[in-house]
Amino acid sequence: MELEELQQTDVERPRQPPTSNRKQTFLILLGCSILQLPTWGLPMTFGIFQDVYDNRLTLSGSKSATGVIGTTLNGVMYLSMPFLSTFLDSGRWARRRRQVAIAGVGICAAFGGAMIFSPTTLFIDEWFRDGNRATAYSVTLSSKNIVGTACPFLTYSLLDRLGFRNAIRIWAGIVFFTGILGIMIIPTKSTSIQHTRPRNIPWSFMKHKTFAIYAIGNIVFSSGYGLPQTYLSQYASNVLHLSGILSTVILAMFNAPGIISCFMMGWLCDKSYVSATTNTQISTLGSALCVFLLWGLNSHEIPALLILFSIGFGFFSGPYSSAWGGWIKDMEREAADNNEAINTGMVYGLLNGARGIGYVVGGLSGVELLKVGAVESSRQWAYGTKYGAVIVFTGLCSVLGGWSILWQGHGSKAARRL
Template identity: 40%
Template sequence: MADLPVEIASTPTTDEHELRASALEHRELSTDLELPPADGGRQAHLTLLACSILQVPVWGFSMSYGVFPEYYTNPKSSLQLSSSGSSTGAIGTTFNGIVYLSMPVLFGLLARRFTRFRLHTFLTGTFLAIASIVASAFANNVSTLMATQGVLQASGATMLYTASTIYIDEWFIQRKGFAYGITLATKSAVGVAAPLAFSAMLTHIGYRATLFTWAGIMAVTVLPAPFLLRRRIPLSTSSPTGERHYRRTSWSFLRHATFPIFMLANMIFSASYGIPQTYLASFAASTLHFNPSNSALTLVAANVPSIFASLWIGPLSDGEKSRIIGGRRMSIGAVSTLSALGAAIPIFLLWGMTPSTPYAAGVVLLVLFAMIWGFFAGGYSSTWGGVIKQISKEADEHNEVADTGLLFGLMNGARGIGYIAGGLLGVELMDVGSIGQSALAYSGPFGGLILFSGCGAAVGGLSVLIQARRR
């Protein structure tokens, strides 16, 4: 992550195709700068390795938070809160809201004007994230838990994530989808393993020891990053008078239809995506009479397929040929629509058609739904690399530049807005209850949630309109 000196070559050595593929990097920087090759090579892979490992300290706690409220409310727990444990559920929502809504700001700042402060941001975020976990071990009320686990932990995780992930944007240009797919697959793997690990630790070593252990795991997984991450794009050069020149952020991409369509689709899809994640275990418990352990396994069944989905959909969004789909290349609009519809259809045909009584057929349908929905919905974020390339290409066609780091931050921001909106709507939709009269899940208390989740997922394929507009 050190700011290494960059030598000025006497003749241009950067490939012309790469220049056009990354207008931001090479149009504003002198083409006389000799840059390391992108999309491959030792340093690009080391960067991808570091960012993949960092998914553990960034997302491990937040993706496991569902096991903590149950522990807080357990009378046998060693933690005695002075307030009702039920109110701790807002801590997870606060964490996700801070992380996703802060990303557009941090990505924009670290990609352009304050690039020299990436290492400072990384180290500050690491300290905040670890210190907040340790401090929360001594909490004895909900307010302290909110401040440590909800606010400080989220702030540190955001700084840690943005200061590291921004390097993927520099080292991967043509293969952004592949790179983001790898990191998202790792994140999904963390989402499978971490809740099981936290549950086991809480049971065997207790609350405080669990948090101390997790703080140690965070420190170990963060440690290699400063040695693995290196800058590919040099810092802006100084003027003859010694004044610093900063690359200004261009917002020209806002004028084109591609950006708002993808952003709207992403936002609505994210609102629907949080519904099964939040309510699937409750549905299994209340409707099919699953015990708490089996209810949690429905989420595992949804998270495991998303690992493989990211590894497939990510490269597919880069334009690589798919052996599964006739060995053809697909446009990014088609790829995102495939993911969206693949998530929507099982919601309507499997979750919605699950019998509202605890029959064996209902169990089969629900598990099958979790696996298919988890595959396609979990792979949706892997299309972002292709989306960013499409927006950059459109900007290049208009002789403009698009800050790809900022774009990635904005995509995360849209997801955060969608999550929050979906969470608020979910509460209201639970009051709506059944849709129609039948023996299916539509007619149960989750009917409104199921209908909204399916429709929202389908709208996530709105980007296909871009291709129709072009044709």
């Protein structure tokens, strides 16, 4: 009996979702949505900077290597999130989330973005633990896509009128203002953590195939997902010879459809109208078809096809992250069936880490794929341009990113321990 009592003191007491009224719920969603701007404004519009590096600035060395900057920017952010989420989800650091987010605003770079985003996801995880969590995640993801739709025009205007250095200075000011505003809006008592001492972190979910299947599929899909964001504006400029503003419009169209589709997928997961695996399959197969049939065919000659690709790929690939809410529900059920604890906020951070690995792999691969260039047997198609290998790689990653469906289709077998 004494041993049992000692074990209980080493574990955080069960956390109850914070009690909230509609105003508080609105404020936390509003604050977390505003924080998507300082977090993702630059990473989601890096294609505009990529075009500037390629066509306006005088740089020594291979300009193709600049493509690594955008994917590495995303990669560093995502790879930081598992560590930040783990530290901020338990123990005394859980009470430091707001301070960490404020420090992230001050850093105003890749790791700083992760310091803003990780507390945001943990606030949402705790606030909506009793229901509608996937929908809440999707509201912030839709806001992220609003940022990705509006910021290309803002970035292009700043670069065109003020030049590179002044544009960066203005952007730093925007990040500071919106970051502090978003943090101030979030209710101060948004967590209800009670503990006697820092609790043991439950890692038992990693014994099951479900997490491994979703994580590996996430890495593969993300390896290709970041490449259109990086090279689409450059492709429009160099291959179709479109103006800078039209290239910006195409990049904005890449993000705009996700405003709707992200919310739809999260809502469907919460209502259990469609399973998480089905949502994932729709996202990955739809993305792959857009790559192979729209970007890969005559997009090098017909601008309308490139526009359709941008809209279609954005619609299907954007909500891939919205399916994570459904994935986490699957892992929660699995943990309950095995009488195990699970930190859902930390799991969400680990899924972001898996995406970060994919971004880094994709960024490094993109540079080498540009060197490979055209697919020789497809000169009459866009595959025959210097972006041919990039297009093929993106499409294959989209297909293989849904491979988890093949395993999850076996039902409960996927939940068995390795």
